[in-house]
Amino acid sequence: MTDPTTATATVCDLTVVIVDDHSIFRSGLRSELDPALRVLGEAATVDEAIAVVVATQPRVVLLDVHLPGGTGGGGAEVIRAAAPLAPSTLFLALSVSDAADDVVTVIRAGARGYITKSASGAEVSDAARRVAGGDAVFSPRLAGFVLDAFGAVAGETAATTDELDRLSAREQEVMRLIARGYAYKEVASALFISPKTVETHVSAVLRKLQLSSRHELTAWATARKLL
Amino acid sequence: MTQLRPTDPRFTGHLVRPRLRIVAGVCAGFARHSGLPVTFVRTVTFVLALCGGAGVLLYGWLWATTPDESADGAAGSDARRDPLPKAALTGSHATLPDTRTQLRDPSPGATSGPTVATADAAADAGGGEPHRAPVTEILLGLALVGTAGALIANRLGAELPLDAIIPAIVALAGTGLAWRQFAELRSGAGPRSSGMLVRALGALVLVALGILLFFVTSEQPNVWTVVVAAMSVLVGVAVVVAPWAVRLTRDLSDERAAREREAGRAEMAAHLHDSVLQTLALIQQKAGPHSDAARLARAQERDLREWLFTGAANGPVDLAAELRGIATTVEREFAVHVDVVSVGTVDREVPEALLAAAREAILNAARHAGGSVSVYVESSPTAIEVSVTDRGPGFSIGDIPADRMGVRESILARMQRAGGTASVRPGPGGTGTEIRLSLPLDVQEDTP
Numbered sequence: 219m220t221d222p223t224t225a226t227a228t229v230c231d232l233t234v235v236i237v238d239d240h241s242i243f244r245s246g247l248r249s250e251l252d253p254a255l256r257v258l259g260e261a262a263t264v265d266e267a268i269a270v271v272v273a274t275q276p277r278v279v280l281l282d283v284h285l286p287g288g289t290g291g292g293g294a295e296v297i298r299a300a301a302p303l304a305p306s307t308l309f310l311a312l313s314v315s316d317a318a319d320d321v322v323t324v325i326r327a328g329a330r331g332y333i334t335k336s337a338s339g340a341e342v343s344d345a346a347r348r349v350a351g352g353d354a355v356f357s358p359r360l361a362g363f364v365l366d367a368f369g370a371v372a373g374e375t376a377a378t379t380d381e382l383d384r385l386s387a388r389e390q391e392v393m394r395l396i397a398r399g400y401a402y403k404e405v406a407s408a409l410f411i412s413p414k415t416v417e418t419h420v421s422a423v424l425r426k427l428q429l430s431s432r433h434e435l436t437a438w439a440t441a442r443k444l445l
Numbered sequence: 446m447t448q449l450r451p452t453d454p455r456f457t458g459h460l461v462r463p464r465l466r467i468v469a470g471v472c473a474g475f476a477r478h479s480g481l482p483v484t485f486v487r488t489v490t491f492v493l494a495l496c497g498g499a500g501v502l503l504y505g506w507l508w509a510t511t512p513d514e515s516a517d518g519a520a521g522s523d524a525r526r527d528p529l530p531k532a533a534l535t536g537s538h539a540t541l542p543d544t545r546t547q548l549r550d551p552s553p554g555a556t557s558g559p560t561v562a563t564a565d566a567a568a569d570a571g572g573g574e575p576h577r578a579p580v581t582e583i584l585l586g587l588a589l590v591g592t593a594g595a596l597i598a599n600r601l602g603a604e605l606p607l608d609a610i611i612p613a614i615v616a617l618a619g620t621g622l623a624w625r626q627f628a629e630l631r632s633g634a635g636p637r638s639s640g641m642l643v644r645a646l647g648a649l650v651l652v653a654l655g656i657l658l659f660f661v662t663s664e665q666p667n668v669w670t671v672v673v674a675a676m677s678v679l680v681g682v683a684v685v686v687a688p689w690a691v692r693l694t695r696d697l698s699d700e701r702a703a704r705e706r707e708a709g710r711a712e713m714a715a716h717l718h719d720s721v722l723q724t725l726a727l728i729q730q731k732a733g734p735h736s737d738a739a740r741l742a743r744a745q746e747r748d749l750r751e752w753l754f755t756g757a758a759n760g761p762v763d764l765a766a767e768l769r770g771i772a773t774t775v776e777r778e779f780a781v782h783v784d785v786v787s788v789g790t791v792d793r794e795v796p797e798a799l800l801a802a803a804r805e806a807i808l809n810a811a812r813h814a815g816g817s818v819s820v821y822v823e824s825s826p827t828a829i830e831v832s833v834t835d836r837g838p839g840f841s842i843g844d845i846p847a848d849r850m851g852v853r854e855s856i857l858a859r860m861q862r863a864g865g866t867a868s869v870r871p872g873p874g875g876t877g878t879e880i881r882l883s884l885p886l887d888v889q890e891d892t893p
Contacts (some may be wrong), residue, residue: 351640399819404873
């Protein structure tokens with residue numbers, strides 16, 4: 219279901235591909251997106267998505283977590299198959315579910331962020347821009363999940379920065395504020411650090427989320443179903 | 446066998462054992478099923494029992510294979526908890542005669558005959574209404590008294606076949622113990638540890654030992670006594686274990702049925718997830734975050750999600766679920782968007798005061814700020830913290846007139862009375878308001 223775009227190309231445009239199995243959602247999102255975002259194509263299944271992403275090489279893919287086709291792996295499968303063939307492409311996961319296991323699967327496959335589908339077009343555009351800028355995008359729910367999964371509530375704190383299975387005290391503070399609904403800038407002013415430092419902490423947490431072997435990240439999420 | 450209870454004239458399609466029972470409800474169930482008078486069924490069973498124990502065997506077999514009335518339908522957890530252990534308890538004397546029949550067969554004229562009669566009589570006298578008579582304990586006591594009596598009689602010079610009595614009593618005690626373990630296992634009251642298994646095995650060994658003693662002490666062993674002894678041990682053990690196995694199998698099939706129901710539910714959830722939730726998300730997205738349509742769609746989505754994903758969980762009251770409920774109600778009444786994020790789990794009852802204060806804080810944000818309200822719950826082992834953040838004009842607690850009860854009374858004072866704290870501070874980036882409620886859990890240890 220590739221859809222050759224009619225948008226006029228300007229140099230600094232951010233190119234995106236929308237992947238979702240509901241055509242009504244795709245067209246809805248497309249019309250809501252910031253005009254500065256140029257939609258290169260759409261896809262409805264895992265196989266279409268891989269083909270479109272590899273063919274168009276967009277900067278950001280807005281990727282639904284649940285997708286038919288392929289081997290049943292959904293969004294995570296798209297990332298695993300397409301990422302090696304589209305090295306400059308970044309993936310932002312969109313999900314209707316908030317289910318922890320979905321989120322963890324797609325983040326661990328390599329998505330750079332996660333937002334819910336009920337987010338407005340402006341919010342999605344902003345998230346896409348931040349992902350393109352190299353940041354990780356955490357929704358409050360994802361931050362809450364990270365705190366839970368890394369045992370921050372039980373008082374587990376990483377002693378060294380390279381520890382993968384626990385969050386450092388600062389990372390926990392940042393995650394707590396994001397879970398409270400703070401924007402990155404607000405987190406920065408609340409903690410008296412620069413926004414760039416907040417980004418660094420969030421990226422570090424994303425890295426831990428992707429690389430950690432903490433069993434809660436998979437087992438716990440499946441058992442609890444909901445964030 | 447007197448008619449101690451009215452027979453239910455209702456005919457059921459399946460043979461089940463009613464909850465009102467004398468021994469294990471087999472006769473009553475059969476009478477109801479076949480339409481014969483229950484007294485007649487009982488008399489026939491009793492007469493058959495005297496014919497070499499055939500009635501007893503039949504009774505035991507029916508008891509083991511016929512489901513309980515209450516467990517037959519879609520039994521609730523309370524119905525399931527109650528009657529089954531009772532069945533196990535009352536059932537213990539239904540099959541005890543079985544074992545004794547095995548004992549009696551090789552050497553007719555042993556003293557077990559009268560004991561059967563007394564056990565049955567005692568059981569019937571105690572029957573009539575559902576009861577939890579300590580039958581096993583009584584049997585064990587009788588066994589001990591019997592041993593003592595026999596020993597004294599022997600010492601006094603009476604000619605008693607001690608070599609038959611003592612093994613019989615040992616086997617009896619073993620059977621009683623085995624059934625007692627069974628009852629505990631079924632009721633779930635006893636510790637489900639390996640200790641129980643050890644005790645059950647011990648009981649079985651006792652049964653085997655009793656039967657073996659019977660042959661070893663009675664006469665000079667030859668090939669046939671050994672063969673018969675081995676067979677008897679096997680049969681004895683089988684009799685003790687069989688109902689257990691039957692029950693476990695039934696439990697397993699119950700569990701499988703529950704799993705199938707759960708699978709069906711999951712399938713429906715997946716379908717709704719793909720269709721309805723997607724549509725609701727789209728409505729919210731198209732309608733703009735603060736429109737009425739988006740609010741309605743959001744409330745609907747939350748309801749559906751609650752029903753789909755948390756219906757199966759039946760733990761203690763979930764603070765996050767309660768707050769989501771509050772959020773739904775508030776969203777219906779005000780043009781706000783309330784986001785609830787919860788971290789950690791609360792394994793105990795949440796104090797009403799905290800919930801009420803949180804509700805008040807959310808309402809306050811909805812009334813005075815509108816827009817987006819973030820609710821964050823963090824439940825650690827030592828404290829529960831709830832923070833409610835809005836992006837409204839903000840206010841300071843000092844600016845509120847003393848006669849305004851909202852924040853001061855229903856949030857701050859309420860939390861203080863509950864042993865917690867509440868604070869009002871500027872929201873993120875200096876805009877809006879953040880109300881933080883914190884409740885140390887140690888203080889609330891004894892609160893119901």
